[in-house]
Structure formats: C-alpha cells, structure tokens
Amino acid sequence: MNPNDLRYSETHEWARVEETPNGKVATVGITAFAVELLTDLVHIELPNVGTAVQAGQPFGEVESVKSVSDLNSPVDGEVIEVNDAIVDHLETLSNDPFGEGWLVKVKIADEAGLAQLMDHAAYEAQCREHE
Amino acid sequence: MPYLPNTISDQQAMLDAIGVSSTDELFAMIPDALRLKRPLDLPPGMGELELTRHMTALAARNLPAGQSAGFLGGGSYDHFIPAVVDVIASRSEFYTAYTPYQPEASQGTLQAMFEYQTLITQLTGMDVSNASMYDGASAAVEAVLMALSATRRKRVAVARSVHPETRQVLETYLTNLDVAIDLVDVPEGAVVPDDAQRAVTEQTACLLVQQPNFFGCLEPMDELSRIAHAQGALLVTVVDPISLGLLKRPGEYGADLVAAEGQSLGCPMGFGGPYLGILACSEKFVRRMPGRLVGETTDRRGKRCYVLTLQTREQHIRREKATSNICTNQGLLALRASVYLALMGPQGMRQVAELCLQKTRYALEQLTAGGVLKPAFNRPVLKEFTLRAAGENAAKVVEKALAEGMLVGPSLGRWYPELDGCLLVAVTEKRTRDDIDRLASLLA
Numbered sequence: 001m002n003p004n005d006l007r008y009s010e011t012h013e014w015a016r017v018e019e020t021p022n023g024k025v026a027t028v029g030i031t032a033f034a035v036e037l038l039t040d041l042v043h044i045e046l047p048n049v050g051t052a053v054q055a056g057q058p059f060g061e062v063e064s065v066k067s068v069s070d071l072n073s074p075v076d077g078e079v080i081e082v083n084d085a086i087v088d089h090l091e092t093l094s095n096d097p098f099g100e101g102w103l104v105k106v107k108i109a110d111e112a113g114l115a116q117l118m119d120h121a122a123y124e125a126q127c128r129e130h131e
Numbered sequence: 132m133p134y135l136p137n138t139i140s141d142q143q144a145m146l147d148a149i150g151v152s153s154t155d156e157l158f159a160m161i162p163d164a165l166r167l168k169r170p171l172d173l174p175p176g177m178g179e180l181e182l183t184r185h186m187t188a189l190a191a192r193n194l195p196a197g198q199s200a201g202f203l204g205g206g207s208y209d210h211f212i213p214a215v216v217d218v219i220a221s222r223s224e225f226y227t228a229y230t231p232y233q234p235e236a237s238q239g240t241l242q243a244m245f246e247y248q249t250l251i252t253q254l255t256g257m258d259v260s261n262a263s264m265y266d267g268a269s270a271a272v273e274a275v276l277m278a279l280s281a282t283r284r285k286r287v288a289v290a291r292s293v294h295p296e297t298r299q300v301l302e303t304y305l306t307n308l309d310v311a312i313d314l315v316d317v318p319e320g321a322v323v324p325d326d327a328q329r330a331v332t333e334q335t336a337c338l339l340v341q342q343p344n345f346f347g348c349l350e351p352m353d354e355l356s357r358i359a360h361a362q363g364a365l366l367v368t369v370v371d372p373i374s375l376g377l378l379k380r381p382g383e384y385g386a387d388l389v390a391a392e393g394q395s396l397g398c399p400m401g402f403g404g405p406y407l408g409i410l411a412c413s414e415k416f417v418r419r420m421p422g423r424l425v426g427e428t429t430d431r432r433g434k435r436c437y438v439l440t441l442q443t444r445e446q447h448i449r450r451e452k453a454t455s456n457i458c459t460n461q462g463l464l465a466l467r468a469s470v471y472l473a474l475m476g477p478q479g480m481r482q483v484a485e486l487c488l489q490k491t492r493y494a495l496e497q498l499t500a501g502g503v504l505k506p507a508f509n510r511p512v513l514k515e516f517t518l519r520a521a522g523e524n525a526a527k528v529v530e531k532a533l534a535e536g537m538l539v540g541p542s543l544g545r546w547y548p549e550l551d552g553c554l555l556v557a558v559t560e561k562r563t564r565d566d567i568d569r570l571a572s573l574l575a
Contacts, residue, residue, distance in 0.1 A: 043418055048283060061452075063418070068443045068452065 003031075003098055007074065007114065008123035009056075012037070014098065015074040015117060017108070024108040026075045030062070032097045033127045038064040041090040046071075046103060051079045053106055055113040060103070073106065076113050081105035196400045196538060200566040202494075203538040204347065204515040204557030206267070206294055206392055207400045210373060210483070211561050216397040216470045225466055232423070234438045240462065241437035244425040247469040254375050254472065254480070255389045256382025257411035262423035263465035264408030264457060267392025268300040271339070271369045273410060273455055274388040275301060277419045278337035278365040280454075285310050287337055288330040288359075292317040292344035293369060295546035301339075310336075320348040320508025320517065327358050335362055337388070341369040342378065347515030347555065348508055349378075356385040372396050372409065372468075374513050376477075376484030381411075388412045397471030398464050407464040418444055421455030486560035487514035494558045494567045501575035504528070507553045515557040517543065517550070525554040528574060537570055 006014040012034035015026040035041070043063040053059045058070035059079070082104050086092050093101040108114070118126065137145075142154065151157050158166065177185060201209035220226065224239060231237035244262040251260035264270040275287055287305075289298060291314050305312065315322055315330045321344060331338050338359040342350050352368070359366040365387035370378075373395045381389045393407030394400070412420060418441065426440030446453040475483065491514050498504050498518060507517035520528045525542030532539045544551035558567065 063443055066443075068449050 004120045006098065006120065007117035008120070008126075009072060009074040009117055010126065011056075011070075011072045013072055013074045015106075015114075017075075017114065022107060024111060025080065026077070026106045026108055027102050028059075028074060028104050028106060029097055029102040030071065030093070031123070033130075035094050035097050035101075038062060038067075038069065040065045041093060044071075044087055044090060044093070044103075046082050046084070046087065047079050049079055049082055053077060053079060053104075055116070071103065074113075074117055075106050075108050077106040077109040079104050080107045193402075194533070194536065194538070200537040200562065200570065201400075202532075202556045202558060202562065202566075202570060203400075203540060204555035205345070205541045206296070206394075207403065207406075208373070208395050208514070208557055208559055209400060209561055210395050210559045212397050212399065213471070213474055215474060216467050219470045220463060220467045225463065231462075232439055234436065238437060241425050241439070243466050243469055244423070244460070244462065245427055245437050246473070247465045248425060250469055250472040251409055251411055253477075254372060254380070255370070255386075255391075255409075255411045256380030257386070257389055258382075258414035259417045259420065259424075260409070260411040261420050262425055262460040263393070263462070263468075264410050264422055265461055266404065266406040266408045267369065267390060267394075268294070268297040268408075269457070270392075270408030270410040271297050271367070271390035272301045272304045273408075273421045273457065274367045274390045274412070275337060275339060276304065276455070277388055277412065277416055277421075278367055279308075279310060280419055281416055282336040282363065282365060284334055284336035284364070286313055286332070286334045287311070287339060288313045288315055288327070288335050288364070289339045290315045290317060290322045290327075290341065290344065290350070291547075292321060292346060292348070292350065293339055293341040294345045297341070297369065317344070317346075320344075320346045320510045321350050322355060324351060324354045324358060327355055331358055331362050331364050333362050335359075335364040337365040337367045339367045339369070342381075343371060343374055343513050343515065346508060346510075346517040347512045347557070348510035348517075349513065352379065352381075352384045352386075360385060371514070373480070373484055373487065376480035376482070377488060377513065378484075382413075388416065393464065393468050396468035398467050405461065405464060407461050407468055409468075417441065419454050420444065421453075421457045423458070423460045483560050484513070487558065490560065490562055490567065491516065491558040493564070494556065494562070494570070497567055497571035498556065498575050500571070503575055507550065514559060515555055517553050517555055519550075519553050525552050528554055532570065532574060535569075535573055537566075537573070539570070539574075 006016050008014050012031045013028055014031050015028050017024055017026050041064050045061040047059050053073035055076050056072055059073045060071040062069050062071055083102050196209045231240045248260040289312055313330045315326050340350050340355055342352055344350055356366045367388045368381045368386040370391045372391050372393055389411045391409035393409045398407055424441050425437055427437055430436045442448055444454045446458045495516050499506055503521055504518045507519045529540040529542055539556050540554045542554040
C-alpha cells in the first residue's frame with residue numbers, strides 16, 4: 001500500500017476510498033506515525049459490523065502500556081467489515097499499518113467530509129510539526 | 132469541651148485571616164428567615180464516664196447476631212470468624228492505612244490483595260478477580276455492566292430469585308441507560324429452563340442468576356449456562372462463597388462473570404455493613420473490569436514484587452471513558468476474606484459447607500415436623516430455606532422467635548406478594564443441635 005494514495009485525519013487515521021458496486025467504501029487504519037507514538041500496543045477495541053460511524057467521532061479504542069486512545073472515524077457511514085484478526089495480532093499494526101493492519105471498512109454515507117481529510121504531503125507536514 | 136475544639140481566639144484568628152469582622156457577617160448571605168437565631172436544642176454535655184455509661188446502655192438495647200441463636204438469612208450470615216482473622220486485620224499496618232497503593236511503600240498491602248485475588252480465582256474457578264468492590268450488590272451490577280459493554284447488547288435477563296435488593300441496585304444503575312430488564316419468573320422457587328429460554332434472546336447481554344438463590348434453592352446452572360451461551364449472551368452468576376466448598380465452581384459451568392457478597396468470609400454481620408464485593412471474570416473480560424487489580428512482577432533487582440496493573444481501565448487515566456466510577460476497593464474486608472480463606476483451605480471450606488448442609492437438613496426436618504411450618508419449595512437447598520407459615524403470618528413467626536432471643540427471617544411478603552406468609556431460615560455451622568431444637572419447639 002502506498003501512503004501517497006491515502007487520505008489522512010488530524011488524529012492520525014488514514015482512509016483509502018474505493019468505488020465498489022455498493023458505492024464508495026473507505027478502508028480505515030492508523031498511520032505508522034501513530035503506532036510509533038503509542039509505543040507498545042496491548043489491546044484494541046473495534047466496532048461490530050453494522051455500527052454507524054461519524055467523521056471525527058470514535059469508533060474504537062487502542063490501548064498501549066501507557067494510555068488508551070480513541071480511534072476516530074475519518075468518514076461518515078456504516079461499518080461493513082472489521083479486521084477481527086488484528087485483535088489477537090497487534091504486531092500486524094506495527095509491521096504493516098497501511099496494509100494488513102487496516103481496522104475497518106466503512107460504506108461512506110456522506111462524501112462531503114472527505115474534503116476535510118489531508119493528502120499525504122499535508123499529513124507529513126503535520127507530523128513534522130509534532131516532532 | 133465543645134465537640135469542635137476551637138476557642139474564641141481561634142475563631143477570631145480565622146475571621147481575621149479571611150477579612151470579616153464576625154461570624155454573623157460571614158453568614159450574612161444566608162437569608163435572615165433561614166437562620167437559626169438560638170443555640171441548637173441539645174442536652175448538656177456529658178463527662179467521659181457518663182457518656183460511656185449512656186452509650187453502653189443504648190448498645191445493650193441491640194440484639195447482636197453473635198449473642199443470639201442467629202438463623203437470619205437473606206444475604207448476611209452468622210458464620211464463625213476464627214480469632215486469627217481479627218488479629219491480622221487489626222494490625223495497624225493494615226488497619227490504619229488509607230488507599231495504600233504506591234508500590235514503593237505498600238508491598239505488604241499489595242501482596243495481601245494479590246493473595247486475595249488468587250484465593251478468589253481458586254474459589255470461583257475463574258481466571259481473574261479484582262481487588263474487591265464495596266458489596267455484593269454493586270459487584271453484581273458491575274458484572275452486568277461489563278456484560279453490556281462486552282456484548283454491546285441492550286437487554287438483561289434477570290431471574291426473580293436473585294436477591295431483591297441486588298435487583299433494586301441494578302434498576303438504579305440502569306435508570307438512565309437505554310437497557311431493558313427481562314425478569315425470569317420463579318414459580319417453584321427456582322428458574323424453569325424453558326422460561327429462561329424464552330427470556331434470553333439474541334439481544335440479551337447476559338442472564339443474571341444467583342446460586343444458591345434468594346430462597347436458598349439451587350438453580351440448574353449447567354442448563355442456564357447453555358441457554359445463555361446459545362444466544363451469545365453471557366452468564367453472570369451471584370454466588371455464596373461458603374457454598375463453593377461443596378457446589379460446582381462457576382468457572383466449571385461456564386460462568387463468564389461472577390459476583391458475590393463476601394461477608395460470609397470472615398466479616399462480621401455488623402448490622403448490615405461494611406461488606407465485601409467479590410468480582411471475578413474470564414480473562415477475556417479483564418479490560419472491562421472495574422476497580423483495582425494487583426499484579427505480580429519483578430523489580431529492577433529481579434526480586435518478586437507487586438504493583439497495580441492495567442490501570443488504563445481506570446478513572447485517573449481514562450477519565451470519563453473509565454470502565455466504572457468505582458476506582459477503589461474494600462481493602463480491609465478483602466484482607467479478612469484472604470485470612471479466612473487461607474486459614475480454612477479447600478478442606479476447611481468443604482467442612483464448613485458440609486456442616487451447613489447437614490444442620491440445614493436437620494433444621495428443615497425439625498421445623499416442618501409439626502405441620503405449622505411447611506417447606507415453601509420442594510428443591511435442594513444448602514444453608515438456607517424458605518418456610519410457609521400455615522395460618523399465621525410470617526412477621527409473627529419472626530417476632531415470636533425474637534422474643535426468645537432467636538433471629539429468623541426475613542419474611543418475604545415485602546418483595547414477593549405471592550410469598551406473603553413465607554420467611555427465610557439460614558443455618559450456619561455455628562448453630563448447635565440445641566439451638567435448632569429450641570427453635571423447632573418454639574415454632575414447629
């Protein structure tokens with residue numbers, strides 16, 4: 001997966017938007033930068049298929065040895081697929097955050113919010129500022 | 132000497148510090164009509180000797196369970212407390228410390244809590260126990276809340292044979308949540324599996340059952356466990372810890388969450404509290420568990436030590452997203468339970484439960500021999516049973532026993548209208564044959 005093709009939220013989630021026969025679907029994960037910030041991951045909490053999610057609102061939680069952080073949805077819509085396998089294999093998130101480490105797939109209800117997301121260059125700039 | 136020992140000059144110093152001239156000026160914002168313009172109407176102060184005499188006389192009007200033949204049931208039980216429990220629990224290192232959780236300062240307390248957790252997991256057959264909660268009812272409700280969040284479902288099936296006060300606490304907690312309770316009726320003193328089957332659907336987060344139940348009867352736990360799990364619901368069991376000396380442990384019939392009132396484990400009845408909430412669960416729910424959890428680790432020199440663990444669940448880190456508002460435990464009573472369990476061991480726990488069973492069996496026979504009292508249900512019991520008072524109301528039976536210094540009850544009409552005329556009788560290992568015979572000759 002090429003990080004250049006993804007859209008990013010300020011809270012370090014990424015989305016890959018694709019056209020499907022059922023409309024636009026966003027695959028959502030968290031960035032390599034976020035995984036690095038969180039340090040040792042110990043637990044993740046993901047929603048059920050069918051859960052309605054809202055851009056900027058939490059859809060789950062990720063816990064590291066030091067803290068618990070919300071996973072915020074970058075888009076509005078409904079969860080249609082969940083990467084349940086990752087719950088028992090958190091190392092996947094560290095090894096391949098932009099690929100095998102995806103978290104949920106969301107059928108997008110309202111595309112207007114997509115414009116709020118950053119491209120890769122803008123997100124990189126945000127991360128540099130953070131450092 | 133006034134109760135709050137500050138002198139006129141103390142008061143003046145405080146007034147000066149905050150820049151007001153008099154106490155009246157300090158309270159000037161309180162409307163005149165609301166102010167009491169005279170001293171409180173209290174009797175004159177007493178000297179120490181006089182006060183001691185007065186309080187002793189008041190206390191003598193109580194009938195402590197320990198000084199009567201206590202057959203009282205319904206959630207608080209007169210079990211024997213070995214002297215070593217008091218000796219250890221009243222050591223000042225344990226007795227006076229408040230929330231001593233810093234690992235640098237409190238290895239002793241943390242080790243005691245760790246041992247408590249270990250003993251509770253052994254007793255219940257569950258993977259994890261927290262460091263205790265305030266009482267059995269709140270522990271049971273926290274278990275239900277865990278089930279709601281784990282399953283993300285919105286209904287709770289509750290057997291009507293669960294302690295009515297536990298159910299009241301549950302209703303209070305759920306008042307402002309979008310969660311519905313489905314009561315499972317108990318026509319014959321215990322849940323009928325078909326009724327449970329109907330109440331538990333794929334929307335049910337958990338089935339809450341008490342074993343032995345509020346009437347003292349045994350519930351068909353294996354079957355209820357299958358029924359709950361078949362719908363993807365969890366089984367939440369409220370147990371009597373003493374009963375686990377004989378009965379199958381909840382972990383063995385597949386309970387997901389276990390709560391218990393721990394008073395029976397070395398804690399005095401104490402006119403109703405403080406008591407001990409026991410909460411244990413399968414490992415997969417550990418992150419949803421409220422309260423303190425002590426873990427064992429090694430320090431930088433490689434020595435064994437104890438620390439609070441998984442604190443990211445708790446309020447001071449997770450704020451409003453904490454698993455619960457409860458972020459402490461009932462340390463001293465958990466310690467009493469640990470000492471009690473460690474002293475008894477598996478064999479001792481079995482002996483206590485067997486004694487309860489045998490004496491209960493004898494008491495049930497003796498009390499129902501005369502025909503005045505009848506067993507309300509034809510079900511297996513362990514240390515408590517329900518009697519129906521023929522022709523006489525249950526409250527009168529309770530009073531009659533009380534007049535002879537014997538405690539029975541409570542009577543059940545206030546919670547179960549259909550059981551008006553019924554009362555509980557509990558028989559612990561402390562009751563003698565003479566106690567039982569005396570009660571029977573009075574009531575039977």
